Amino acid sequence: AQKVTQAQTEISVVEKEDVTLDCVYETRDTTYYLFWYKQPPSGELVFLIRRNSFDEQNEISGRYSWNFQKSTSSFNFTITASQVVDSAVYFCALSEGLFSGGYNKLIFGAGTRLAVHP
Amino acid sequence: SAVISQKPSRDICQRGTSLTIQCQVDSQVTMMFWYRQQPGQSLTLIATANQGSEATYESGFVIDKFPISRPNLTFSTLTVSNMSPEDSSIYLCSVEIWTDMNTEAFFGQGTRLTVV
Numbered sequence: 415a416q417k418v419t420q421a422q423t424e425i426s427v428v429e430k431e432d433v434t435l436d437c438v439y440e441t442r443d444t445t446y447y448l449f450w451y452k453q454p455p456s457g458e459l460v461f462l463i464r465r466n467s468f469d470e471q472n473e474i475s476g477r478y479s480w481n482f483q484k485s486t487s488s489f490n491f492t493i494t495a496s497q498v499v500d501s502a503v504y505f506c507a508l509s510e511g512l513f514s515g516g517y518n519k520l521i522f523g524a525g526t527r528l529a530v531h532p
Numbered sequence: 533s534a535v536i537s538q539k540p541s542r543d544i545c546q547r548g549t550s551l552t553i554q555c556q557v558d559s560q561v562t563m564m565f566w567y568r569q570q571p572g573q574s575l576t577l578i579a580t581a582n583q584g585s586e587a588t589y590e591s592g593f594v595i596d597k598f599p600i601s602r603p604n605l606t607f608s609t610l611t612v613s614n615m616s617p618e619d620s621s622i623y624l625c626s627v628e629i630w631t632d633m634n635t636e637a638f639f640g641q642g643t644r645l646t647v648v
Contacts, residue, residue, distance in 0.1 A: 449637065457622055459575075459639040505574065509637075519565060519590075520626070520637060522574045 420523035435491045437506030449507040538640035552611045555625035560605035565626040615647045
C-alpha cells in the first residue's frame, strides 16, 4: 500500500536558519512520482517539485534543495537561509504508476507546518 | 501549465442543505480529481472524474453524498449533499497536465466550506 510519512508536525526556526523537512514513503511500485507542495495561509497549493522514481539526482532551485534516496525511501526538502515568507504548511505526496500516460492519484503526507520567525 | 478556477471560493451553509462546487480548467484534460482537506489535516482524495464515465470514489466516500459531474473535458462539479458540520473543509480540484514530456498536478485555489 502507498503511504507518505512526514514525522515533523511543526518546525519553528529563526530567519536565515537552514531547515530540512523530512518525507518517507512506502510503495510497492517501481514507477512512481514524488511531489512537494507548499500551502501558505491563503490555502492554495503551490507546486514545488516533482521527481520520478528513475531519477535520483538531487535538485537545487535557489534556496530550495531536495534529496531523493531510494535506499531509504526518503525525499527530504531543505530550505537554506529561511525567510519569513517560507512560513507555510509543506506537503509531500506520492503517486504510483502511470495512468493513461500520466500519474495516478496523489497520496499526501500529513504535512509539516513551518514557522519562520524574524 | 494550467489555470484552474474554482467557484465559490468560500461559503457558509446551513446543515441539511447542498452546495455545488465548480471547477473550470483552461485546457482539455482527461482526468480531474477532487480532494478534501479537513481543518488542520492533509488532503484526501474523494474521487477521480473522467469525462464520459462515472466517477470513481475512494473508500469512505459515496456518490449519494458527493455526486460528481464531468460533462466535458474542461469542467467538473462536486456537490456536497445534506451537509453537516463535519463537512466543513477545503475542497480542491486537481488536474494532470503534460508539460515537457512530464506530467504535473495542478490544483485549484480551493473552496472553503463552513457548515453551521
